[in-house]
Every structure is written in C-alpha cells, then in structure tokens.
Amino acid sequence: MNKINQLTDIHNSGRPYIIYKSKHGFDLYTNFSKKIILNNKNIYSFLNKKYKNNQKKTDLFIGFFGYELLNNLINVKIPSQKNINFPKGIFYKPETKIKISNKINYKSDDKFLRKKFKININKNSYTRIFNKFKKKIKSGETYQIKICTKYKTKSKINPLDFFSKLSRSNLAPEAFMIRDKNYSIISCSPENLITKKGFDISTKPIAGTVKKTKALNKIKALNYFKKNLKETKEHNMIVDMERNDLSRICKVGSVKLSKQKIVEEYKDLFHYVSLIKGKLKKNINNFDIIKAMMPGGSVIGCPKINTLNLLNHQEKENRNIYTGSFGYIKFNGDMRFNIIIRSILNFKNVSEISVASGVVVDSNAKHEFNENYIKAKALIDLFK
DSSP, X not given: OOHHHHHHHHHHHTOOEEEEEOSSSEEEEEEEEEEEEOOTTTHHHHHHOOOOOOOOTTOEEEEEEOHHXXXXXXXXXXXXXXXXOOXXXXXXXXXXXXXXXXXXXXXXXXXXXXXXXXXXXXXXXXXXXXXXXXXXXXXTSOSEEEEEEEEEEEXXXXXXXXXXXXXXXXXXTTOEEEEOSSXXXXXXXXXXXXXXXXXXXXXXXXXXXXXXXXXXXHHXXXXXXXXXXXXXXXXXXXXXXXXXXXXXXXXXXXXXXXXXXXXEEOSSEEEEEEEEEEEBOTTOOHHHHHHHHOSOGGGTEESHHHHXXXXXXXXOBOOTTTTOEEEEEETTXXXXXXXXXXXXXXXXXXXXXXXXXXXXXTOOHHHHHHHHHHHHHHHHGGXX
C-alpha cells in the first residue's frame, strides 16, 4: 500500500490525525495515545514535565496553543468576548509517524452546501478602529498594531480535500492540518516562530505583503519593499522586537540576523522576510522559550504587551487559534512552532478565517482593509 493510500485509509476510518510540512514533503502523525486539552492551569505542568526520551520518531507532543492561552502565560488578561468555547490548546502524543510526499492527491465526492462568507468588521467599522489606533500610535502607546478581521461561513467541509487543494495551489513552509472528531484546522501558514535544536534557536519574522500581479515578479517585489517607507518601518520594528524576544533567552551577543529582508513568493502575494538566529543560555527550559517568544510579535505589533492590551480591549470576538502557535516539542527538548495564520478553523460546522494587517503611522485604512482580503483569498477560494 502506498503512503497516500495509507493517508486515505486513515482519513476514511475517522481516526484523528495531523499532517505537518517537513523539509522534503509532509509528516503524518496518528494513533494518538494521549490527548491533552490545555487550559490556563495545566499548561505549566505540561511545559515543565519531563518525559523519557527513547529516541523514537514519535517521542514528542504535537498540537497548538491558542491565542488566549498565550496571553495568559505572559499575564495579559483578555476581557469578556464572544466565544465559541473552542479549546484553548490541544496536544497529542502520536504512536505512528509516516513520511509522505508534497503531492497529496485526494478528492472528496462529498457535496456540501455553504452560505456566503460574512465579515465581522465591514470597511466603515474597520476605518473607525484604524483611526482610533492611529491616534494611539501618534500618542506613543504603540508603534504598530494588527487589526484582526474574521470571515465566517456555516458549512461542513472535508478537511483532507481542502488541504490537498491547498498543498497543490499554495504550498507553504509551515502548512499543517489537524482532523479530530469534532473539529479540523487547515493551514497554509508561511511563518516559522521557533526552530530549536540543542542550544541553537531561530525565528523567521514576516512583515510586509504585496499582491502578486503579472507585472510584479520577485525582483520587482523586493524593490517595492525597499522603496516603501511604511513596509520598511513595519519590518524593522518587528525584526527588532523578535531579536529582543530571543535576547531574553540567548547568550549575550549570540543573536544575529542570518538573512535580512528577502522576498518569498506565494500563490497570491509576496512577503518580506528575515531570519534571526541565537544560542540559548544554559538552564533555559521549554516554559522559558514559549513565554519569551509567544505570541509571535509579527502578528501582534509592538511593543508587545502594550499592543496586546490595546487589541484585547478593542476586539469583541475571541481569536481562538488565530495568532496562536502550532508545532511540536520533542522529549529531548527540541521544538518547532509556527504562527497560526492563513488558517481555517472548522468547529460545530462553522468555518472561520482570521486575518490581520499592520497599522503604522504611515498606513492607509483602505489599503490595509484590502490587504486582509488578499491574505484570506487563497482559503476562501477552497470553498468554491
């Protein structure tokens, strides 16, 4: 039996499973022996518990931290918001890991009706929030802030069908999928937040987006970013913030820019990207790393704590998985986590896609509102 047939059989069996992008294809995790549903209390014991490392490929926990959980971890409180009661975080202990290729050719015969997507903030509401935050920037309360908008539709979906389409049309380096009995997540996240091997740690902030056109190639996109004052300011601020986050847990002088301001190409857009590396101090544990690096600054704004407080008092709906983090922690302490963006959460037959764009002093409300749609489009197209 080939590996794609194995995947199809696992999917059709109804068993929970996870797919995560690897260097040369995807890793498929299944046969979960443990499922830990995280909350604001048990996250500490989860991160601090030591497990015996038998050097198996499945000596790890894989799953996600939601946005609310990560806020609580750094003592940022979220006021009462509209909530769908989705878990704050879930991690699984797999007993089976299968390597599969980049080409997942799965097509469902299921026919699902869906309603049109509804946006939770229209252009006028967005502009009011935008102008409010512009004043906060001018008064020095924040330097950059990301306004979240949510697209929702009521529908059943076949997550493997969606993920198969997504992997063919918009393969992203941090793509993943979770299929469990009562929910699924499909993601084409491009952004790595943490890669840790031994004492080496890196982060890869993305700050800067431009829509692809026939006239705009990778070289022209780089020139656009370099000449665009708003995009350059936004990128520099996020890089500085993530360098500072890393510096809290790394040896003095070890945090360095490995790649600065390069362009990465995706289905509908180009991104402005940097890579930062460092060497961890001795006695730094999983809890220290997660607390220092999450939630990822590139999807929040800066300074982080001030900006989170401003966002949380403005937003009326819980972000759930959005701007949380998905990945794994190995029993030997190595870890890899992304930032959960460009994702569909399907829960109780409702699909939600959350997106955000950065507001700095030079930003334009119409441009940022439209940028949000560009980011959501690759996912909305899956429903056609």
